[in-house]
Amino acid sequence: MHGTKVVIVDDSFFSITVLKDILEENGLEVVGTAGTLEELKDVLAKTKPELVTMDMTLPGTDGMECTREVHKVDKTIKVIMVSSMMDDEIVEESRKNKIAAFLQKPVDAEELMKTIRKVLASDELYQTLQADYLEVFKQAQVDNFKRLTKVELSYKKEFKSEAEHESQGITVVVGIIGKFSGRVLFDFKQETAYSLVEKMLKKEPTDKEEVLAVLREFANIIAGNACSMLNRKNKAYGLRVAPPFGLYGENVFLAVPEFKTMNVIAETEFGELLMNVGFKRGDD
């Protein structure tokens, strides 16, 4: 948190001074102040704040419009509303405008710092998860694939998922719930699915139902293992997996979720395996 760049949006010289003193005393860097929408645009263009404190009543504009302006520039900037007014309507509006926290004036130094720490911690935790999750899921797949099939799996390529995904035959999805929710999906060509399941069962599967049951368990083990590994890295994730579901059909497309997911293609002796995984920022 030390050195976090902050912009103060307020039209009162007194409030700006109070906020600036508290922030600087606690090691944050106030990189600019603004009292109008124009000044805010100007300061956002010149500085790259990570955090903005926002007053509600401003000449010619208001805290909600200014918050939208901040998020237009960069939606990862955290906005904390610091306002003398606070009612249900403002709180509801704040939620809609993705304001991270709300404090009432006169602001208490300790409360402000506690709120900032909380807001930044959640963001940092998400960044850490973003940096870590893919390797963990890949490792969980390699390890468990080997344990279940005695066969090695190697990765061929990985890329951000940008378009709808057409199921290649059988798809298994596991929802993930916790501090950040997400999902992991495994996609198999029908032939790949059957030969993989045959290897795991050490016999030919009796029917499609059995194939799906085994693949759901396969997905469950990988997802469960990966989430446990992540939880061991930081128990604040609190990740849990929902029961997997399997699906197949004709021309089945899976929509792009509203968060970034990564596709990883693995090469195996049964054919290609696709794993798609991603997590959503909690307050999106």
Add this chain to the structure above:
Amino acid sequence: MNVEYVNPFIESFTTVMPQLGFQNVKKGKLSILNKEFVGNGVVIIVGIVGAVKGNVVYSLDLENAMKIASIMMMGMPISEFDEMPQSAISELTNMLTANAATAFSNIGIDIDISTPTLLHGKNISVTMSASKALSVEIVVDEIPFIVNIAFESWER
């Protein structure tokens, strides 16, 4: 299996749909699904963990999904089920399940929900580990939604 577990969903439809420009919510047929669920058009699945574990599978046909998305987007005409209507329908099922989760917590069952997975296609078979699901039709302004509630702990 507790048939009353459909009530939180009826409640959530009754709460959420009028906020989005719909008038009438009616409970339709209730049945028990012993096999996989087969849907045509749009299927949305939301995972559940907590006091009960499972999945909720929503299904409606493509034309009706576009009609609903259009009403949700203030009457914007929709001719293709692309990213915009997909996002509207995903958000709708997220709201419906979150509201149902609140209703469940009011009867002492605390659950958390995952982000929705939306798919579309023909003859989509969805299989889960729960061997039984409650399937209820909820009709919103003549548009039928199928809501399948598959909770694992019901089997014990």
